[in-house]
Amino acid sequence: MKTFKNKTILITGASSGIGEAMVYQLRDPSVKLLLVARSEDKLQAMVEALERQGVWAQAYPCDLAQPGAAETLFRRLTDDGYRVDVLINNAGFGKYGRFDQISLTDTLEMLRLNIENLVALTHLCIPHMLERGDAGILNVASTAGFQGIPYMAVYAATKSFVISFSEALHAEYADRGITVTCLCPGPTATAFQERAGMPVEGVRRFMESAEKVAIAGLRALLRGEVVHVSGASNAVVARLSQLTPRRVRLAVTRQLLGPHDDT
Numbered sequence: 573m574k575t576f577k578n579k580t581i582l583i584t585g586a587s588s589g590i591g592e593a594m595v596y597q598l599r600d601p602s603v604k605l606l607l608v609a610r611s612e613d614k615l616q617a618m619v620e621a622l623e624r625q626g627v628w629a630q631a632y633p634c635d636l637a638q639p640g641a642a643e644t645l646f647r648r649l650t651d652d653g654y655r656v657d658v659l660i661n662n663a664g665f666g667k668y669g670r671f672d673q674i675s676l677t678d679t680l681e682m683l684r685l686n687i688e689n690l691v692a693l694t695h696l697c698i699p700h701m702l703e704r705g706d707a708g709i710l711n712v713a714s715t716a717g718f719q720g721i722p723y724m725a726v727y728a729a730t731k732s733f734v735i736s737f738s739e740a741l742h743a744e745y746a747d748r749g750i751t752v753t754c755l756c757p758g759p760t761a762t763a764f765q766e767r768a769g770m771p772v773e774g775v776r777r778f779m780e781s782a783e784k785v786a787i788a789g790l791r792a793l794l795r796g797e798v799v800h801v802s803g804a805s806n807a808v809v810a811r812l813s814q815l816t817p818r819r820v821r822l823a824v825t826r827q828l829l830g831p832h833d834d835t
C-alpha cells in the first residue's frame with residue numbers, strides 16, 4: 573500500500589494518545605476516517621473539528637473490551653455502507669502490579685481489548701480488503717512485547733501475541749494486496765501510564781511524543797515494514813535485550829520495574 577489517499581480508515585483508540593495523533597496525521601479531504609473509542613463526547617468533538625477542516629469522519633463509540641464488540645461494531649460500519657481499506661488496531665491498555673494483585677476483571681478486559689477484539693476486527697475486515705486490494709493493517713504492539721515483563725506480565729504477553737500475529741499475517745497477505753505492519757512504541761507520553769497505574773518518574777525523560785510515534789507507524793505501514801520499533805534508542809534497547817540471556821534481562825527488568833515494597 574503506497575498511499576492513504578481515497579481510503580476508508582478505521583482507527584481504534586482514536587480518542588487520545590497515539591490514535592488521536594494518527595487521526596491528525598491522516599487528515600485529508602480524500603479519506604474517510606472512522607473513529608472508535610469509548611468516549612463518545614471526545615470522538616464527536618473530533619469529528620466536528622475534522623469536518624470543519626473538510627475531512628470526512630464518523631464516530632463509532634464502542635467498548636472493545638466487551639465480548640462480541642468487534643462483531644457489533646463491524647455490523648454497524650457495514651450497515652452504514654463502509655468498507656474498510658485500512659485498519660489501525662491501536663486501542664489497548666496495560667495494568668501495572670504483581671499478577672495476583674491485578675483484578676481478574678482488568679486482566680480479562682486486557683485480553684479482550686488487546687487480543688480478542690483485535691483479532692476479530694482483523695478477521696472481519698480482511699475479506700473486504702482481499703476483494704478491493706491495496707489495503708493495510710497497522711497493529712500497535714509495544715517494545716514490552718519482546719520479552720516477559722515482570723509486573724506487567726499479562727500486558728506484555730498480549731503485545732507478544734500482537735507481534736507474532738502481525739508477523740504471520742504479513743507473510744500470508746503480502747502478495748494478496750494487504751500490507752500488515754506491527755508498530756512497537758517504547759514509552760510514549762500519553763494517558764497510558766496513568767491508566768496502567770505505573771510509576772513514571774524514571775521513564776518520563778525517555779518518553780517520545782504521541783505525534784512522533786504516530787508518524788513513525790504510519791510511515792512504516794506505507795513502507796511495508798513487518799515490525800517497526802519507534803525511536804532509535806528503543807530500537808537499540810530492543811535489539812540488546814534480544815541478545816541478553818533471559819535470566820539476566822528478567823532480573824534487570826524486575827529491578828527496574830519492581831515496586832519498592834514488593835516482598
Ligand SMILES: NC(=O)c1ccc[n+]([C@@H]2O[C@H](COP(=O)([O-])OP(=O)(O)OC[C@H]3O[C@@H](n4cnc5c(N)ncnc54)[C@H](OP(=O)(O)O)[C@@H]3O)[C@@H](O)[C@H]2O)c1
Nearest residue numbers: 585587588589590609610611636664714759760762763764
Ligand atoms: N504510551 C505508551 O507508553 C505505550 C507504549 C507502547 C505501546 N503502547 C500502545 O499504544 C496503544 C495506544 O495507547 P496510548 O499510549 O495512546 O494510550 P491512551 O492515550 O490511553 O489511548 C488509548 C486509546 O484506547 C482507547 N480505549 C481504551 N480502552 C478501550 C476500550 N475498552 N474500547 C475501545 N477503546 C478503548 C482509549 O479511548 P477511551 O478511553 O475513550 O475508550 C484511547 O483512545 C495501546 O495499544 C498501547 O498498548 C503505548
